Amino acid sequence: MSLLVEEKLEKLVQGGTETLTKRDLTDALSMGPSIDGLLARAAHTVLLRTLGPGVCPTGIIEISNSCQKNCLYCGLRRGNSTLPRYHMTVEEIVSAIENGWRHGIRSFLLQSGELLGEAHAGSVVEVLRRVAGRWGDEAGMVLSIGELPRRTLEELGKAGAHRYLLRIETSEQELYNRIHPKDGLHRFGARLQCLADLGETGWQVGSGVLVGVPWQTVESLASDLLFLRDRDIDMCGFHPWIEHSDSPLAEYRDLAPEREARVRLTLRMTALLRLMMPDIDIYATTALQMLDPDGPEKGLLHGANVLMPGLTPSKYRLNYRLFDGRTAVPDDPGRVMAAMTARCSAIGRKLMPGEPGDPLHYIRRILSVRAGG
Numbered sequence: 001m002s003l004l005v006e007e008k009l010e011k012l013v014q015g016g017t018e019t020l021t022k023r024d025l026t027d028a029l030s031m032g033p034s035i036d037g038l039l040a041r042a043a044h045t046v047l048l049r050t051l052g053p054g055v056c057p058t059g060i061i062e063i064s065n066s067c068q069k070n071c072l073y074c075g076l077r078r079g080n081s082t083l084p085r086y087h088m089t090v091e092e093i094v095s096a097i098e099n100g101w102r103h104g105i106r107s108f109l110l111q112s113g114e115l116l117g118e119a120h121a122g123s124v125v126e127v128l129r130r131v132a133g134r135w136g137d138e139a140g141m142v143l144s145i146g147e148l149p150r151r152t153l154e155e156l157g158k159a160g161a162h163r164y165l166l167r168i169e170t171s172e173q174e175l176y177n178r179i180h181p182k183d184g185l186h187r188f189g190a191r192l193q194c195l196a197d198l199g200e201t202g203w204q205v206g207s208g209v210l211v212g213v214p215w216q217t218v219e220s221l222a223s224d225l226l227f228l229r230d231r232d233i234d235m236c237g238f239h240p241w242i243e244h245s246d247s248p249l250a251e252y253r254d255l256a257p258e259r260e261a262r263v264r265l266t267l268r269m270t271a272l273l274r275l276m277m278p279d280i281d282i283y284a285t286t287a288l289q290m291l292d293p294d295g296p297e298k299g300l301l302h303g304a305n306v307l308m309p310g311l312t313p314s315k316y317r318l319n320y321r322l323f324d325g326r327t328a329v330p331d332d333p334g335r336v337m338a339a340m341t342a343r344c345s346a347i348g349r350k351l352m353p354g355e356p357g358d359p360l361h362y363i364r365r366i367l368s369v370r371a372g373g
């Protein structure tokens with residue numbers, strides 16, 4: 001059976017349109033290292049053929065580390081009383097966007113823990129209005145601020161954001177329930193409903209999966225890939241699980257793959273999704289870089305096409321600790337962009353600032369709907 005996967009990958013390299021089955025996916029995820037070179041070559045070839053060598057920088061601004069939730073793997077969880085909490089003001093957020101803008105960044109991700117209530121959504125709406133008033137459509141705004149009611153999503157969309165990332169973490173309900181508290185606030189069905197609401201209210205929808213958590217199997221990861229394809233997402237990011245010492249899941253680290261294996265699985269997930277969805281945007285996540293200094297390059301060589309320069313002011317950055325080991329980076333987008341440009345050039349790719357960064361998958365989807373397809 002493993003030969004069959006390898007044959008399919010070779011055909012994809014040659015321009016074929018083979019479909020990967022669940023069995024192919026589980027085989028590719030569980031095989032030894034011999035599959036890695038071919039998998040990367042196939043994903044990178046398909047990426048270059050579909051999207052070209054360009055890499056879009058999406059500046060990330062972590063606008064608040066407060067969260068009403070208590071996910072068992074996360075350092076921002078409500079129950080972590082050791083973490084100093086912060087909320088950036090509207091002025092600070094706009095200033096961070098301006099800082100990225102000066103260095104050519106046109107795509108911005110505002111990220112926070114999940115906060116219901118008027119104050120948080122209201123300040124995001126205010127930021128979006130100011131950005132729209134100043135830069136119009138030239139700034140592409142992405143939000144990742146948790147599960148929100150449909151009417152709030154509509155309000156945020158009207159204010160000028162058009163891309164939303166809502167990570168599913170796992171598409172397997174049983175595993176979801178193991179890594180979240182059973183308190184009525186962390187409901188798998190509510191997560192699915194919010195993803196559906198995002199699609200129905202016109203957002204470009206992104207999601208993502210945690211890779212290498214305790215109890216996760218390759219069958220579960222294969223199901224995640226099929227879930228993302230069936231949801232017809234526009235964007236995705238895979239995070240290798242990194243323990244946070246103040247999170248309950250850290251106690252179960254012995255049940256997880258070694259860190260090196262988590263990186264390998266994350267890269268394989270990236271490559272397989274690229275082969276399944278050639279025109280979506282795939283993020284090389286900061287978590288990947290945390291476990292492997294060459295993570296960004298490896299992510300790009302396995303099919304990713306988005307890098308995420310950090311624009312969070314340094315006085316806040318170290319307190320956005322989803323996991324252990326977060327380190328300071330230069331508070332200078334110019335240096336960060338120069339380093340990213342060099343990383344891309346070294347592997348024959350090209351950092352392309354100056355684009356608001358709408359995924360080709362979304363553009364094709366909209367054109368297809370307009371054409372009645």
Ligand code: SF4
Nearest residue numbers: 067069071074077113
């Ligand atoms: S994963 Fe997200 S929702 Fe869960 S505790 Fe962390 S920040 Fe909050």
